[in-house]
Every structure is written in C-alpha cells, then in structure tokens.
Amino acid sequence: GKFVPLIFLPYVSMNYVSDWIDTLCMEWQKQLNDFMIIDGLEDANPSIIAKGALLMDKQKNGELSRMFSYAGNYHALTILGCVLSGISTILSMLPFVCIWLVIRDLIQAFAAGDISLATESTRYAWIAVVFAAASILIYFIALNCTHLAAFRTATNMRKTAIHHIVTLPLGYFSQNASGRLRKIIDDNAGLTEGFLAHQLPDLTGAAVMPVAVIVLIFLFDWRLGICCLIPMGISVIFLKQMMGGDNAQFMGKYMTALETMNKEAVEYIRGIPVVKVFQQTIYSFKNFHAAIEEYEKFASGYALKCRIPLTGFTVTLNGTFVLLIPVVMFILSGISGQAAYENVVLDFLFYSLFTPVCATMMNRIMFASEQLMAAKSAVSRVDEILQEKPLKEPEHPMIPADASIVFSDVSFSYPGAQEKALDHISFVVPAGKTVALVGASGSGKSTAASLIPRFYDVQSGSVTIGGVDVRNIEKRELMKRVAFVFQNTRLFKDTLLNNIKAARPDATREEVMKAANEAQCKDIIDRLPDGLDTLVGTGGTYLSGGENQRIALARAVLKDAPIIVLDEATAFADAENEHQIQLAFERLTQNKTVLMIAHRLSTIQDADLILVFKDGQIAERGTHEELLNLNGIYSSMWKDYQTSIAWKVGKEGEQHD
Secondary structure (H helix, E strand, O other), X not given: OOOHHHHHHHHHOHHHHHHHHHHHHHHHHHHHHHHHOOOOOOOOOHHHHHHHHHHHHOHXXXXXXXXXXXXXXHHHHHHHHHHHXXXXXXXXXXXXXXXXXXXXXXXXXXXXXXXXXXXXXXXXXXXXXXXXXXXXXXXXXXXXXXXXXXXXXXXXXXXXXXXXXXXXXXXXXXXXXXHHHHHHHHHHHHHHHHHHHHHHHHHHHHHHHHHHHHHHHHHHOHHHHHHHHHHHHHHHHHHHHHHOHHHHHHHHHHHHHHHHXXXXXXXXXXXXXXXHHHOOHHHHHHHHHHHHHHHHHHHHHHHHHOHHXXXXXXXXXXXXXXXXXXXXXXXXXXXXXXXXXXXXXHHHXXXXXXXXXXXXXXXXXXXXXXXXXXXXHXXXXXXXXXXXXXXXXXXXXXXXXXXXXXXXXXXXXXXXXXXXXXXXXEEEEOOOOEEXXXXXXXXXXXXXXXXXXXXXXXXXXXXXXXXXXXHHOOHHHHHHHEEEEOOOOOOOOEEHHHHHHOOOOOOOHHHHHHHHHXXXXXXXXXXXXXXXXXXXXXXOEOOOXXXXXXXXXXXXXXXXXXXXXXXXXXXXXXXXXXXXXXXXXHHHOOOOEEEEEXXXXXXXXXXOEEEEEEOOEEEEEEOHHHHHHHOOHXXXXXXXXXXXXXXXOOOOXXXXX
C-alpha cells in the first residue's frame, strides 16, 4: 500500500519537470545562439531572407506546416518529442492497472481469511513504480527535445521577420507603429515557442490517450466502459462549442485588439512629457482607453460565450460517477455468487481510479486547442510582415550624372488611402540649388520629399536624380547620394561618437569631431562628462530636442551626400539652438542640392525656389519676393508668420505698438 501514492508521480511532477526544462533549455539555446549572432541588420542575411520567401511559398500547407519549417533541422526533435510524449502517456496509465492488480490480490487474500496469500502485491507495486518513473524520464526527454526545437523555431521566426523588415522601404515604418511591430515579432514568436515546447507534446499525449483509454475501458467491463465514454463524448460537444463556429475566428480579432492596445500604450507613454506640459491627460488617454475597451470587448465577450459550454464541459467530465454508480448497483442487483460480486466491485474500483485520468486528458485537449488557435494566429501575423514586398531592385542599375532632382507628373497615394497625397506634381531642383516646400500640414510636402530616397514608389510619373529614375538606382548608391534630417530625430543608446558615425561607420574619430564642430556641436561635446565617448539615452545623458537636431546635422555633414533633405529640422529648437542650427545649415548645404520643408518661413527666404503645396498639388511657385507680390497663399502665410513672431506676453490692458 505504501507504493500506491508513487503512481501519481507522472501527474504531480509534470509541471515541475516542465518548468525546470524551460530554464535548462533557455541556457542551452543561449549557448547555441552564440554561433548564430548576426553582425548587423543593415546587411540582410540572404539565407534567412530566402528562407522567409520559401516559407511564404508554402502558405498553402497551413500555419502548422510553416511553423515547423522555421525549426529547420530541429524539426526532427519536435517529432521525436511528440513520439516520446505519446509513449510516456501510455506508460503513465499502466500503474493504474497495477493498482487494480494489487487491490484484487489483497481482496482475494482477505476473502480467503489469510493476508499472507497476497504474495503478488509487492511485485505489482514495484512494477507500478517502474512504469511511473519510466513515464517521468521519457517525458523529461520529450520536453527537452520539444523545447530545443521550440526555442530554435522562435529564434528563426524573429530573425526571419527582422531580416525581412530591414529590406522594406522606410515608409512602411511610418504606417506601422513600433509597438505593433514589436508585439507581432516578439510576442507571437513567444506564443509559438510555448505551443511547440509544451502544448504540442501534451496534445500528442492527449491524442494517444483515447486509444489506450478505450482499450483499458473495455478490457475489464464493457458496460462500465461505456459509462465512462458517454461523458467524454458529451464533453467533446461542449469543447467544439468553445473552439468552433464563430469562436474559431476569435483569436485573430483578439490578437488584433491586443496589438492595437500595445501600440497605443507605447504612444501614450512616449507622449507623457507633452501631455503633462499641456495638461491634456484626459484627452490624450482617449485613444488608449478606446483600445483597452476594444480589447476588453473581445476578451470578456469570448469569456461570456464560453461560460455555459465550459460549465457543461467541467460538470460532464467530473460527473462520470453519476452514471457509474447507478450502473454498478444495477449490475450487482442482477448477479449472484461471491466471485461475480467481487469481480464487479474490483472493476468499479478500477474505473473509479481511472476516471480522473480521462478528465485530465480532456482538460489537456481543451488547453492545447486554445494554444493551437493562438499559435496559428501568431504564425499568420508574422506572415503578414513577410508578405510585405521590398522595393524592387533594378536589374540593370544606373549611376546618376549629377545631383539634380526632377519630379515629372508624379501622383502617389498611401496604402489603403482613398485620396491622393500627391496629384500630378512636377518641379525641378537643379544641382547645387535650394528648393523649399511650404504649405499646411497634410498638403503633401513630406510625402514629396519621401519619394526621393524611395521611402515609397510613385504610382504614376517619375522621380529622377541626375537623369536616372530613382527606381533604377541601386539602393546603396541611392542612400549614399541622399542625406536627410527629420523633425523627429532619434539617437541610439550608445556613445555620441557612434551615434554620429552611424552616417559613415568607417569614419575616423578626427573626421567625426570635424563634422561635429561644423554642425555647431562643440559646446554640447565640451559640457558632456566624457565628450564624444559619453553614453546618451537610457542609462546615460539626455539631450534636448535642439541638441538632438544638431547631432543629426553632424551625421549629415559626416555623410557628405550631394543631396540634402531637411524635413522641419528646426521644429523642436529653441532660439539659441535654432541659431546654431542655421549656422550648421550654412556649412551642410554648401554646393549641395537641398530640398527643405519648413513652417518657419524665415529659414527659407533665401531659397532659389519656393513651392507652395495645397491638397497634394503645387498651388504657387517662385522666389520669396515673387510669391509675396502674388498676394496669394504664400503671402497670407508670411503675414500670419510675421504676426506670430511679433506676439508678446504682457499684462491685461497693456498696449503694444
């Protein structure tokens, strides 16, 4: 009798075994990944990119097939782990047979009035212990196999997605928030990892178990066996109600709501400083709150839909005795003889012990089915990224003759938009000249500038540099010829030296220092504790918006590209920083082709040509003086600008000239 509790080891210890293997396999995978370090994402790994394309070609095979494809050679470990899990499941049921044999031996000995006749009990108990230990050991090996394959699958999913992302045009990232992309790549890869490491081997065991259960059920008493099968059959109906029908589409909607909430959370946290300054806490929280409510609608809605089926599922599985006991009593009432009576009682004891195993099996199937839905949805989400097409590289690249820019009857619409962002615009930026783009927000200025470095490709017309369509210029060559400074400048969590060298990694320290001085960054470097070697960003020194802009200008100076695109480069600068930035502009734009976007009209008075955008079209064009004489849109903008800079803060009732 003291051996009986040991047979429950396969069930009691499975979670502990699984958690321990999680930790162990993470360390193994970390060591294995040391051999797979990627030395930079700017150079896409061809083998991984090709693997991503191959996986997309296999879409017709379904999500599970694509998930397994990410494992590569480790796919064999997944199969081996599932096979071992099935064997472990069968072995875990055999101790129950041994228990029944022990009980039978003891009852027969008691019936004979001599307990010493129970000579086989000890042997059966030891056999039960052996089966239980073997089940745990094989399950341990199975989880090691599936964990190693799962970690490699998740790693390859992340690498494939990241390597594909860096081949996409930069415009893709303005349409997809970083919070959403992080959720898709990182969290969804984690979901597939959990499914392959835990739920898949458990699901395999749960699939094998019914066969063994049916064999064991009918091995003793088919009448009692049917009593055990009926609740299992009913529970399958409830399970289908939870996982099938409209609920089968739930996971995709749920993941979309979760991604939206994640994106809004990231945007909300990033905007907290601005929110606090302008006391807009309630209004800024509106989008985030709406995303939370949308997520809550799906999560609670699904829970409410599953309330009745889940209750029925649980009650049915745990209500087997409601059928079993009356049937046993009915059978006992119709038999005679001590031996027959003992056999029925023994069979009843076996089914009483074995029924909880059936409930465990069905619960495993339920949880594994839920995780299967999540894993399939996760693979589909990653596939959405892999389906995004990189900009097509030219088959026969051409080299521009100079740095002139020509827009010829260009039209462009953003993906999914109904209206055109640019509608048949044409203009020329001669080499070495400066052209400014002005207009209201959303008029198409930044869109036009983004077409030069191929953030997007035009739908009609053409954009040429030096007489060559940008679509016929090799990507690296195009990037060498264009430098851009955005209004939202981001610095890496790295030293100031490496942040500036991002424009030209092979630059010497002296070249970086020269570029920093020409970008008016000397005062910034002098006051930092370690100069160029100071760490900026999280855990280091933070710079102001205007100082960030000057560092970005230092990058552009160091790059020394013949074409400069400036998009609201003074947007976050105070008066002192704006003066410094203007000095940096003078050095940066010498003998360069410059396309400048600005709301501060004072910065573009000396431009060779000013283009006034309105509703995706060029409404006016000319020099500063010519546009003022037109008394049109630009003249009105100039008057408003002059009025705004003349504003002063004073006491109520004061008069100002």
